[in-house]
Amino acid sequence: MITRIKNKIHALVFWQTRIGELFNKMYDLRLFYKYSFDKNHLKNQGRIEHYLTKQYHIIEKGLALPKPRPEFGKDVISNLVIKSTEYYHEYGKSKLIESISACLNEYLIFNKKNNIETNNKYYTNIKKFVTMVKPNKLGGTKIITKQDINKAIDFDFEVFLRTRTSIRDFSDKNVDINQLKEVINLAKLAPSVCNRQGWKAHVYNNSLLIKELLTLQNGNRGFTDSVNKLIIITGNTKAFTKLESNQIYIDGGIFSMNVLLSLHSAGLGAVALNTCLPYTIEKKVKKTGNIKDFEKLIMMIAVGEIKDNFKVAVSNRKHIDSIYKAHQ
Ligand SMILES: Cc1cc2nc3c(=O)[nH]c(=O)nc-3n(C[C@H](O)[C@H](O)[C@H](O)COP(=O)(O)O)c2cc1C
Numbered sequence: 001m002i003t004r005i006k007n008k009i010h011a012l013v014f015w016q017t018r019i020g021e022l023f024n025k026m027y028d029l030r031l032f033y034k035y036s037f038d039k040n041h042l043k044n045q046g047r048i049e050h051y052l053t054k055q056y057h058i059i060e061k062g063l064a065l066p067k068p069r070p071e072f073g074k075d076v077i078s079n080l081v082i083k084s085t086e087y088y089h090e091y092g093k094s095k096l097i098e099s100i101s102a103c104l105n106e107y108l109i110f111n112k113k114n115n116i117e118t119n120n121k122y123y124t125n126i127k128k129f130v131t132m133v134k135p136n137k138l139g140g141t142k143i144i145t146k147q148d149i150n151k152a153i154d155f156d157f158e159v160f161l162r163t164r165t166s167i168r169d170f171s172d173k174n175v176d177i178n179q180l181k182e183v184i185n186l187a188k189l190a191p192s193v194c195n196r197q198g199w200k201a202h203v204y205n206n207s208l209l210i211k212e213l214l215t216l217q218n219g220n221r222g223f224t225d226s227v228n229k230l231i232i233i234t235g236n237t238k239a240f241t242k243l244e245s246n247q248i249y250i251d252g253g254i255f256s257m258n259v260l261l262s263l264h265s266a267g268l269g270a271v272a273l274n275t276c277l278p279y280t281i282e283k284k285v286k287k288t289g290n291i292k293d294f295e296k297l298i299m300m301i302a303v304g305e306i307k308d309n310f311k312v313a314v315s316n317r318k319h320i321d322s323i324y325k326a327h328q
Helices: 002-016 017-036 045-065 074-089 097-112 121-132 146-152 157-163 179-185 207-214 248-264 278-289
Strands: 198-206 229-236 268-273 295-305
Touching: 002 278, 017 278, 045 097, 045 121, 045 157, 074 097, 074 121, 074 268, 097 121, 157 248, 179 198, 179 229, 179 248, 198 207, 207 278, 207 295, 229 248, 248 268, 248 295, 278 295
Parallel strands: none
Antiparallel strands: 198 229, 229 295, 268 295
């Protein structure tokens, strides 16, 4: 009886009225305030790493400009050296800290080349850090050529894009889970705000668990049983800071698109599945899928091997003139 009343209230709030939207927003904001980082309150390792990534990427970007200004970013760099040193003493060596060192080293060389006097406290602190943490080759800038790019784009991208389509009828062959790891490894090349990469791909292999998760999603009726693997893309609230509560969906969406394209390039069939859910169901998905509280669901992606022949929805696109507007 009590469960029935609860279900009725739930349905009323989330499906029959728009009050649920407010509760969903409150849930999102609660997650964001609880987990996002603030440069004045950096308590947790994950949050500090995202903060450091944001800060050192400012230097990396600066060095990649056509004509960087000598000594640019002094405040950011002074702070980066302090925070990176604290991080190093607390957590030790990591790829991140070595990349920061590589970036700072390039900054030093750049300024020396520009005849900047480096015998002062500012540069001594940078030098001290670069000596303490050996730079790797994964920070700073790199040279690429137009020829490299031209070679890479010498294939029919239009055909590639036109043949990606949502597939809702998979073959019963098993998808190799290792192949999905490669797909995600490729998809991680997606761009993200300050290169923070605040996303995760949860990949599910167990058919019972996949079914349990899919019963919580409302767009897979009719093909649930043919889904061989399920990916749940989440955004990491710890990767974002003030005025970035929407960025989690933008970066998560871009990453998801890369996953869809990588699946296509691997010859696998896929369909994105919305996670437009009441927050109560989102919490159930997280619990069932062993997803952390600080993660925000972006979308699910159902995956399967492709049949020899199958039907797909046409999903016609709007005319170019309705979405393209040239401005003078
Ligand atoms: C975020 C997102 C959520 C989607 N959710 C569903 C869904 O729940 N069920 C479904 O069958 N298709 C879903 N789709 C697939 C769309 O219907 C499909 O992408 C669109 O019609 C364009 O067709 P195409 O992917 O074949 O080009 C979703 C797509 C996106 C991007």
